Amino acid sequence: MRAHRLAASALAAVLIAAGCGGGSSTNAPSGGGIKTGGVLRVGSTSYIDSLNPFVAIESQSYVAFTMVYPQLVQYGQGPKIEGDFAKSWTTSTDGKTWTFTVRSGAKWSDGTPLTAEDAAWTGNLVLQYASGPTAALAAALTHVTSMTAPTPTTLVINYDAPVDNVLPQLEQFFILPKHVWEKYAGNSGKDLKTFLPEHSLPVVSGGPYTIRQYNEKGTTVYIPNKYFYGPKSYASAVALTYYTNSTSMIADLDAGNLDFVDQVPYNAISSVKSGGRFNVQSEQSSEVTNITFNSNPLKPKNRELLDPQVRQALEYATDRAQIVRVVYSGYAIPWANMLSVQSGPSSGINWLDPSIKPLPFDVTKANSILDSLGYKKGSDGTRVVPATTGKYAQPAHKMEYGVIVPNSLDFNGDRQFQIIAASWAQAGVKLHEVNGGDSGPAYALETAGNYTKFDLATWDWNEYIDPDAQLSYMTKAQWFSWSDTGYNNPQYDAMYKQQGTITNVQQRVALVMQMERIIANDRPYIQLVDEGLVTANTKGWTGFYPDLGAYCKCYYTAPHRV
Amino acid sequence: MDYIVKRTGFALMTLFVAISLNFVLFRAIPGGAVSGLRCQHCSVKFREAIIKQYGLDKSKWEQYVVYLDRLGHGDLGTSIADNRPVWDDIRQPLVNTLPMIVAGTVISVLLGVLAGVVAAWRRGTLMDTANTWTALAFYAAPTQWIGILVVFYIALPLGLPAAGIESNTLSIFGPPSTWAFVTDRANHLLLPALTLGIGLYGEYALIVRSSMLETLGEDYVLTARAKGLKNWAIVWKHGLRNAMLPLVTLIALSFGYIVAGAIVVEDVFSYPGIGLATINAIGRQDYPVLQGIFLLLTVAVIVANFAADLLYFKLDPRVTT
Numbered sequence: 001m002r003a004h005r006l007a008a009s010a011l012a013a014v015l016i017a018a019g020c021g022g023g024s025s026t027n028a029p030s031g032g033g034i035k036t037g038g039v040l041r042v043g044s045t046s047y048i049d050s051l052n053p054f055v056a057i058e059s060q061s062y063v064a065f066t067m068v069y070p071q072l073v074q075y076g077q078g079p080k081i082e083g084d085f086a087k088s089w090t091t092s093t094d095g096k097t098w099t100f101t102v103r104s105g106a107k108w109s110d111g112t113p114l115t116a117e118d119a120a121w122t123g124n125l126v127l128q129y130a131s132g133p134t135a136a137l138a139a140a141l142t143h144v145t146s147m148t149a150p151t152p153t154t155l156v157i158n159y160d161a162p163v164d165n166v167l168p169q170l171e172q173f174f175i176l177p178k179h180v181w182e183k184y185a186g187n188s189g190k191d192l193k194t195f196l197p198e199h200s201l202p203v204v205s206g207g208p209y210t211i212r213q214y215n216e217k218g219t220t221v222y223i224p225n226k227y228f229y230g231p232k233s234y235a236s237a238v239a240l241t242y243y244t245n246s247t248s249m250i251a252d253l254d255a256g257n258l259d260f261v262d263q264v265p266y267n268a269i270s271s272v273k274s275g276g277r278f279n280v281q282s283e284q285s286s287e288v289t290n291i292t293f294n295s296n297p298l299k300p301k302n303r304e305l306l307d308p309q310v311r312q313a314l315e316y317a318t319d320r321a322q323i324v325r326v327v328y329s330g331y332a333i334p335w336a337n338m339l340s341v342q343s344g345p346s347s348g349i350n351w352l353d354p355s356i357k358p359l360p361f362d363v364t365k366a367n368s369i370l371d372s373l374g375y376k377k378g379s380d381g382t383r384v385v386p387a388t389t390g391k392y393a394q395p396a397h398k399m400e401y402g403v404i405v406p407n408s409l410d411f412n413g414d415r416q417f418q419i420i421a422a423s424w425a426q427a428g429v430k431l432h433e434v435n436g437g438d439s440g441p442a443y444a445l446e447t448a449g450n451y452t453k454f455d456l457a458t459w460d461w462n463e464y465i466d467p468d469a470q471l472s473y474m475t476k477a478q479w480f481s482w483s484d485t486g487y488n489n490p491q492y493d494a495m496y497k498q499q500g501t502i503t504n505v506q507q508r509v510a511l512v513m514q515m516e517r518i519i520a521n522d523r524p525y526i527q528l529v530d531e532g533l534v535t536a537n538t539k540g541w542t543g544f545y546p547d548l549g550a551y552c553k554c555y556y557t558a559p560h561r562v
Numbered sequence: 563m564d565y566i567v568k569r570t571g572f573a574l575m576t577l578f579v580a581i582s583l584n585f586v587l588f589r590a591i592p593g594g595a596v597s598g599l600r601c602q603h604c605s606v607k608f609r610e611a612i613i614k615q616y617g618l619d620k621s622k623w624e625q626y627v628v629y630l631d632r633l634g635h636g637d638l639g640t641s642i643a644d645n646r647p648v649w650d651d652i653r654q655p656l657v658n659t660l661p662m663i664v665a666g667t668v669i670s671v672l673l674g675v676l677a678g679v680v681a682a683w684r685r686g687t688l689m690d691t692a693n694t695w696t697a698l699a700f701y702a703a704p705t706q707w708i709g710i711l712v713v714f715y716i717a718l719p720l721g722l723p724a725a726g727i728e729s730n731t732l733s734i735f736g737p738p739s740t741w742a743f744v745t746d747r748a749n750h751l752l753l754p755a756l757t758l759g760i761g762l763y764g765e766y767a768l769i770v771r772s773s774m775l776e777t778l779g780e781d782y783v784l785t786a787r788a789k790g791l792k793n794w795a796i797v798w799k800h801g802l803r804n805a806m807l808p809l810v811t812l813i814a815l816s817f818g819y820i821v822a823g824a825i826v827v828e829d830v831f832s833y834p835g836i837g838l839a840t841i842n843a844i845g846r847q848d849y850p851v852l853q854g855i856f857l858l859l860t861v862a863v864i865v866a867n868f869a870a871d872l873l874y875f876k877l878d879p880r881v882t883t
């Protein structure tokens with residue numbers, strides 16, 4: 001699963017750009033009579049690929065970051081922004097300087113003081129190598145020019161312009177322990193990509209948990225950090241077990257070997273629901289799946305796939321309803337916007353352009369468009385693209401393409417590919433599956449040769465609450481970092497820069513919608529569905545906030561025994 | 563003696579060819595040391611530095627010489643994914659897998675011998691037909707499918723753990739007692755071993771049946787019957803002992819296959835053995851680790867073949883070349 005966050009939904013309100021504010025850290029429910037202790041045993045088909053935030057891709061890694069690394073702010077129940085390491089904040093009258101007051105007396109899990117200097121050092125490090133080794137975190141600091149820590153409890157962040165979404169952006173900023181990481185900051189930042197904190201256990205943590213045992217595709221054990229500055233966890237440990245096989249995971253849940261499953265496999269939802277043995281929560285998630293087109297204008301082969309009309313035809317040839325029915329057992333909705341359901345009205349601000357809707361499944365229409373473009377079907381039913389001339393001359397060739405399918409998906413990617421291949425074949429386009437491997441190698445396949453080697457992929461995005469990050473992934477600045485399309489549109493890039501600095505919400509919404517329409521029309525993706533998030537827990541535990549996922553430290557601190 | 567020298571020479575030659583092929587194979591497939599790096603400006607200098615770090619900037623011949631030299635010193639290389647020595651990455655999975663395949667082999671041999679003997683003794687009856695078809699069915703069934711059935715019909719009703727090598731809470735608050743450790747490991751080993759055993763038993767059953775039918779037709783068995791020996795004595799003392807030769811060699815020959823066959827079993831049960839390590843290495847395109855695993859598997863097959871050759875020489879005096 002690519003990109004960071006587990007799903008959020010049903011957002012009641014999002015606090016955007018406060019002139020001043022404060023944190024209350026309500027990330028765990030209060031009240032007496034809560035039973036503490038016990039090991040929370042979590043089952044997942046998503047794994048922690050690294051505890052290095054400059055390297056990791058998998059969404060489970062971002063849950064780990066939230067538990068291990070302090071953040072200035074985080075999302076609390078609502079969800080709404082609240083303080084985490086920051087207690088309060090103010091902004092200058094010109095809106096370009098933000099001053100955070102962070103908690104005093106905080107320590108890392110090894111006893112080293114945790115101060116504003118750690119935050120300033122991390123921020124400046126990310127800025128220093130923003131287009132290189134630290135690019136994965138750089139989007140959170142867009143428009144930031146520097147960070148300083150005049151006192152151990154004061155952090156000053158300077159921006160090059162007033163920014164509308166400072167707090168949601170900083171929610172994605174993880175503070176690293178300077179005393180651990182600074183020895184890897186030299187060598188032009190190269191060592192930042194090769195240092196793996198998971199090899200030095202227990203991991204030095206500033207969050208509610210440290211990690212004592214790490215097994216990428218086995219069990220990872222979170223142990224409470226006694227120095228954590230915020231609300232302590234109710235559980236005495238969290239044991240996260242990765243399952244290669246979802247059937248085994250459900251069998252373990254059924255046998256009482258697990259307390260919580262963070263995504264019930266879609267084909268097992270009905271059986272988990274039956275009998276009433278488990279609490280099953282089901283809601284719309286922030287995860288949007290797609291067919292990815294290589295959109296690099298310099299791509300040398302199969303250049304017909306750069307044509308928006310071809311992409312439109314292929315969207316007509318895509319049977320979303322069948323994908324929803326077969327792959328998701330009905331727990332997904334057809335989707336066309338680059339932003340997820342969570343960015344809709346329930347977020348308090350409706351970021352979604354209502355004009356962007358999935359095209360109906362209409363193979364006749366698809367054939368008609370492709371016929372009109374001159375791509376005639378050959379004797380075997382596969383269309384042929386005539387030879388072209390000029391700088392990017394291509395010989396005549398069949399419309400046959402490979403589709404990269406990563407194996408780290410939380411849905412049946414192979415089955416989805418089969419459905420797409422079958423319906424596209426009706427339009428005269430032949431597909432074959434390319435095993436992408438884990439997320440890292442799959443991304444390497446997409447970026448190989450400066451985005452010139454691949455044609456198509458199927459993947460997904462787990463999206464943030466504020467649309468900024470998702471919008472940024474389509475910019476040229478995100479090439480080799482988060483861009484998986486090679487999309488390059490200077491006009492769009494300028495709009496992205498601009499949207500972050502518009503302080504009038506309605507004006508920003510209008511610009512964001514315009515960007516959505518550009519992406520919808522250019523179709524670097526055919527968006528497929530917005531997935532359902534279905535979790536299950538035993539009756540022996542309560543206090544779960546599946547919708548907060550990696551947004552909140554309460555995800556693992558709030559659950560407690562009944 | 564000539565036989566042993568010849569077989570030893572053949573084994574060594576095979577080993578050298580396998581080692582060389584192992585080198586070529588992983589340099590002929592796409593991906594490499596820079597797969598998975600995510601940074602725009604890593605594309606030139608940083609990627610070159612990484613390539614240099616793993617010695618991939620040298621010519622193939624130079625790499626081959628370095629590879630042989632390192633192997634000669636017991637160095638399998640360094641993992642691209644986690645920068646650790648390959649041996650460190652595969653040692654524990656190997657240790658995890660061995661008890662599982664030994665247990666699986668024991669289960670398959672016991673089931674196979676029992677089914678084969680019963681089928682041969684009751685040849686031509688419904689028992690024989692049912693036994694033979696059942697053995698054929700399991701022999702032909704994909705092992706991962708058998709694994710799923712085992713999860714559904716054994717793990718769920720009995721509440722046995724369906725994944726991993728130990729309980730996720732076993733060692734959280736300190737090392738467990740030896741007894742707790744052993745029983746917990748045994749609980750987790752049971753289902754993967756049973757799956758492997760069921761998947762393999764069919765082959766043994768068919769071999770034993772065939773061998774037993776041949777043996778039971780021998781004159782000495784007729785003599786034993788004429789002497790009035792009891793059925794079990796005829797079967798176990800005179801029949802099975804003489805029918806065991808092909809079974810013994812088959813076990814040795816299939817040892818390498820069993821290790822490879824553990825891959826799918828470990829995938830079903832998330833069992834952190836050499837099979838799962840192989841799948842992870844494939845997924846991460848961690849070719850040094852994959853190369854190390856393939857080398858070990860290859861050596862295992864060659865050694866098993868060599869052992870079978872020696873065993874055959876010992877058990878069957880007719881074997882001379």
